[in-house]
Amino acid sequence: MELNGAPLYIVFRRCLNSLEKTAGMTHIMAIDQGTSSSRVIIFDGQGRVLSAVQHEFDMSFPADGWVEQEPEVLWRTSLTAGRDALDAAGLEGKDVAAIGITNQRETTLVWDRATGRCLHPAIVWQDRRTADRCAVMMADGLADEVARTTGLVIDPYFSGTKLAWLLESLPDAKRLADRGALCFGTVDSYLIWRLTKGAAHVTDASNASRTLLYDINAQAWAPGLLDYLAVPESILPVVQDSAGEFGVADPEWFGAPIPILGVAGDQQAALIGQACVAPGMVKSTYGTGCFLMTNTGTEAVRSAHRLLTTVAYRLNGQTTYALEGSIFSAGVAVKWLRDQLGLITEARETEAAARRVDGDAQGVYLVPAFTGLGAPHWAPEARGLFTGMTLDTRRDHLVTATLASVAYQTAELVEAISADGAEVGQLRVDGGMVVNDWLCQFLADVIDRPVERPVNVETTALGAAILAALGGGVLPGIDSADRMWGLEREFRPAMEPTRREYLLTGWRKAVERSLT
DSSP states (O other): OEEEEHHHHHHHHHHHHHHHHHTTEEEEEEEEESEEEEEEEETTTTTOEEEEEEOOOOOOOSSSOEEEEOHHHHHHHHHHHHHHHHHHHOOGGGGGEEEEEEESSBEEEETTTTTTOOOOOOOOOOOOOTTHHHHHHTTOOHHHHHHHHHHHHHHHHHHHHHHHHHHSSSTTTTHHHHTTTTTEOOOHHHHHHTTTTTTTTTTEHHHHHHOOOEETTTEOOOOHHHHHHHOOOOGGGGOOEEEEEEEEEEEHHHSSSSEEEEEEEEHHHHHTTTTTTTTTTEEEEESSEEEEEEEEEEEOOOOSSSOEEEEEEETTTTEEEEEEEEEOOOOHHHHHHHIIIIOOOOTTHHHHHHHHHHTOOOOOOOEOTTBBBBBTTTTHHHHHHOEEEOOOOOHHHHHHHHHHHHHHHHHHHHHHHHTTOOOOOOEEEGGGGGGHHHHHHHHHHHOOOOOHHHHHEEEEEHHHHHHHHHHSSSSSOOOGGGGGOOOOEEEOOOOOHHHEEEEEEEHHHHHHHHHH
16 A cells, blocks of 8 residues: 555654654654543653643433444544644644554444445443443353453453444344454454554554453454454454554545554553553552453453453563453443432532541542443442432532542542552552542542642553553663652541541442342
């Protein structure tokens, strides 16, 4: 395939040469395609933010537990945010040396290889429509094989059963897939396909490890699971290192050809952006959901407490692993307070609400199991509930209980990771929710460990930029991430142990009710 009359590999080499010549003075575009918005941040060569643009969008909920997005919206908001970010930074496409991509993981798309048209709305990671299929997998005795091969648990969260559902449910989809006429991808693959105008059908190892179809030990697609779910390998993207040559964005999009040099799932990118690149370092990201991850180095640690063993990143053919706990509802619960209940008009109002009641929810708990419960419960059938309400319960108590639910869920993950032998000394936090000082302090109190908030809380995009810089040879190694991280504030635990245990006991009782 050619771009402006030149073979793609020649265009790619020209882009890399440009990157090498301007090392230390380059600009990197980080595309952060998330669950509720597409954000693009332009970084300079020292990792400083020159501009940041975010475009929000809505999801659809066509049935109980179903969550979908329009693929064209994911693409258009990403593209528009990129163009707007260039304008805001006073730059043109020719000034950008590389693109890094980070993305909501597990969200599943299938498109026509010839036309690029998606056959169905994207099935979002929160979607639970394949719960019955997962129950059949469990009954068939696949739990051990899935854990051993993929590091995951059997749950609708992951892409594999979503892809199987699409191939089974859409007319002619299975026939077309068997002919090699379809492409499957998570959002990173889809964006790369669109950016390169179909020249590259690729993903990275961190995203592949979230599909339920990837052998994280062999670093290859797992034939046994592909056969079981009737997924032809021809539909799958090529799996690459997290830093390297993923393709070239066509000049139509940003005015110049730009190489795509770094890709990682959002939580893995945040791990890098938080400089958690040594074994034992732990971060937790608070966006739509909450995801706590600890770097375990080159060892794929198996959890005895229903945490996930996943690929953190793969560089120069060497895989770094992580243990992860996934919470499905964090920021989305605050969005629910705003959009569905009308209790707030802006997310930032939640801190003032918690302070008005001195952080005391008066015995009210929210279990935000809107799409089931993630780790360590993995209960797709659970649903959300408020408990402990009385006639004295006010709006501020409900808002405080919503914020507190995020801390309680995190405490469950910290307990599970500690029980697996990966002790948490301190927790580095990021994401939109952690601008809330009350939440950060309450989190430190509940987990009884220091909480560190960085200067730049947009660490997901920073991680993508670091990978792109690694892919272009601008940074000497992943350890360079440490020099881009800075502490803005540390929150130290100050809660009495009896109070902490009282609150956590109430939380555990509320969770039990949501599971019955």
